Amino acid sequence: MLRAIVLKEWLKLRWVWVAALLIHLALLAQLLLALRHQFRIEHSEMVWYWAFELRRLFHTQLQYLPAITGAALAVAQFGPEMLAGRLRLSLHLPLRTELLVLAWVGIGAALGGALALLDAAALYTLVGLWFPHEAAFSALLTALPWLLGGWVAYLATTLALLEPVPGRRLINLALGAALLALLYRHQGYQEYDRILPWLTGVSLLLLPAVVLPVHRYRHRN
Numbered sequence: 299m300l301r302a303i304v305l306k307e308w309l310k311l312r313w314v315w316v317a318a319l320l321i322h323l324a325l326l327a328q329l330l331l332a333l334r335h336q337f338r339i340e341h342s343e344m345v346w347y348w349a350f351e352l353r354r355l356f357h358t359q360l361q362y363l364p365a366i367t368g369a370a371l372a373v374a375q376f377g378p379e380m381l382a383g384r385l386r387l388s389l390h391l392p393l394r395t396e397l398l399v400l401a402w403v404g405i406g407a408a409l410g411g412a413l414a415l416l417d418a419a420a421l422y423t424l425v426g427l428w429f430p431h432e433a434a435f436s437a438l439l440t441a442l443p444w445l446l447g448g449w450v451a452y453l454a455t456t457l458a459l460l461e462p463v464p465g466r467r468l469i470n471l472a473l474g475a476a477l478l479a480l481l482y483r484h485q486g487y488q489e490y491d492r493i494l495p496w497l498t499g500v501s502l503l504l505l506p507a508v509v510l511p512v513h514r515y516r517h518r519n
Contacts, residue, residue, distance in 0.1 A: 304405055311374055325359050329357055329424055360444060362447075364417065364446075372455035375402070375406050376456055380460070414448055418441065425437045440487045440488055446501060454475075460512055
């Protein structure tokens, strides 16, 4: 049963995921070229001063990419189900609603997480080509709220798509947008180090929350 669910969700998401992978690779390549160009036209001391003394981020092209990817995966996974009314058929599978929904979400989150790991590993490696380990680690810590934004965008979009009540759908979208906005308020390095564990805990609450609208949908239909 689980293997069939995984295959079904992968077939729905594969082309969106491949497209997202290509976009992520393209932006990472752009970051590589931008860093190499910067070190070719400027002295390394000036680049260091610009980045870590003036605290100007040099990897902002990755900032909104995880959130856009998460939202796109959720739309590709659950949009057709809701528009075509196929969710009702899926709920007749011989599996508890909670486990079924968590399996769906787990697959989508895993695909988004794979891209987030790619971004994190590539960012650390690229920065480490020109900067010391401490600078690469600092850049990675700075990007963690953006990567968490991918999780929030995926679950918040999923929560809104699965919600059968229009008013609650708008509330879910507003709460998701507010949480995303909190993750994108920093302008320098590691400004979220202290608050990120709390924001992560709040974001994890979205996972059990996605089960509730499916229960309401099943009851209404």
